Amino acid sequence: MSEVRARDPGVVTFDGPAASGKSTVAERVAAVLGVPCVSSGLLYRVATLLATGAGAALDDADAVLSVLDAHAVELRPGLGGDAVRVDGDDVTAALHSDAVDAAVSRVAAHPAVRAWVDARLREMPRPFVIDGRDMGSVVFPDAAHKFYLTAAPEVRAARRVGERAADLADVADAIRRRDALDARQLAPAPDAQHLDTSALDLDQVVEWVLGRLSVAATP
Numbered sequence: 001m002s003e004v005r006a007r008d009p010g011v012v013t014f015d016g017p018a019a020s021g022k023s024t025v026a027e028r029v030a031a032v033l034g035v036p037c038v039s040s041g042l043l044y045r046v047a048t049l050l051a052t053g054a055g056a057a058l059d060d061a062d063a064v065l066s067v068l069d070a071h072a073v074e075l076r077p078g079l080g081g082d083a084v085r086v087d088g089d090d091v092t093a094a095l096h097s098d099a100v101d102a103a104v105s106r107v108a109a110h111p112a113v114r115a116w117v118d119a120r121l122r123e124m125p126r127p128f129v130i131d132g133r134d135m136g137s138v139v140f141p142d143a144a145h146k147f148y149l150t151a152a153p154e155v156r157a158a159r160r161v162g163e164r165a166a167d168l169a170d171v172a173d174a175i176r177r178r179d180a181l182d183a184r185q186l187a188p189a190p191d192a193q194h195l196d197t198s199a200l201d202l203d204q205v206v207e208w209v210l211g212r213l214s215v216a217a218t219p
Contacts, residue, residue, distance in 0.1 A: 009033055009213060010144035012129040013136035015188060017179050019156035020149045021197045021205060022131040027081060028206045030129035033213075036077040038124060040132035040139070043117040044108040045095040046073055046084050051107060058103055061110035068116060075120065077128060105178055136189035145213055148188040149205070151198040153179070 012029065014022040023039055030037035047068055048058075056063040074085045083092045094100075107113055118139050121130070132139070136146035151159075157172035188194065193212055197205050 009035065009127050009129075011126055011140045011142075012145045012147070012213070013140055013143045013189075013192075014129070014131040014147050014149060015133055015136050015192065016149040017133075017151075017156065018175055019160045020151050021159070021202070022147075022149045024202060025149060025197075025205050025209060026129045026131040028202065029209050029213075032206070032210060033127075033129065036128040037082065038075070038077045038121065038128050038130040039082045040117065040121055040130055040135060041104075042082055042084050042092070042095055043073070043075055043120060044104050044113070045100050046086065046091060047113055047116070048100050048104045048107045049091065049094055050086065052099065052103055058106045061112045064107055064110060065112055065116065068113075077124070101174070101178075134187075136192050137187060141189070146189050146192040147209055147212075148192040148194045149197050150194070151196060155198045 012026075012033075014026045014029075016022045023041070026039070027037045047064060050067050050071060050073075051058055051064045054067045056067050058064065071086050072088070076083045076085065083090055084095060085091065121139055130140070136143055136148070153172055153175050156175050157168055160171050160175070161168050195205065195208055200208075
């Protein structure tokens with residue numbers, strides 16, 4: 001992979017459906033650029049974790065927000081990945097469970113919860129790389145660089161099965177259901193650059209992205 005010396009990239013956004021590779025690519029690109037990487041999805045996941053843990057009705061936005069208001073939530077971005085703390089305790093490892101996967105779309109569907117997340121993201125100092133579902137279209141429409149990554153559901157399911165013990169067919173069905181729930185959020189920004197990662201490995205995707213950023217590269 002080329003060594004890249006980046007000018008200030010401002011905000012670089014990666015959007016796309018679940019398991020499209022956007023989080024891993026964002027982390028790698030951020031490391032090459034030497035800027036923080038922010039995973040917006042972790043804020044939705046911690047909201048889901050807290051709401052389910054408190055027994056809140058996930059379809060009731062006021063109930064979810066009430067739980068969030070009762071805790072101090074902190075997202076700490078880093079080049080090697082983000083950490084999330086709740087009331088001072090690191091809960092990052094609990095955010096990628098099957099239970100959170102199954103419920104996070106219901107929580108993220110609430111406009112009030114999205115506003116809670118977006119407000120915290122917009123407060124973060126630039127430059128940084130960030131991934132999510134509507135980072136380039138809604139949260140950071142002024143972003144200097146926008147990318148939209150996708151892949152076939154079967155490919156995304158295979159990637160997810162590789163991360164945890166699960167049945168491939170069940171995971172593929174879950175991904176299709178989540179795509180349907182997230183359909184409105186998944187609309188890409190009009191000026192985003194698209195890439196289907198189905199037939200590409202991680203290095204190829206990262207090289208493709210770096211080739212489209214306004215950076216000075218050396219062999």
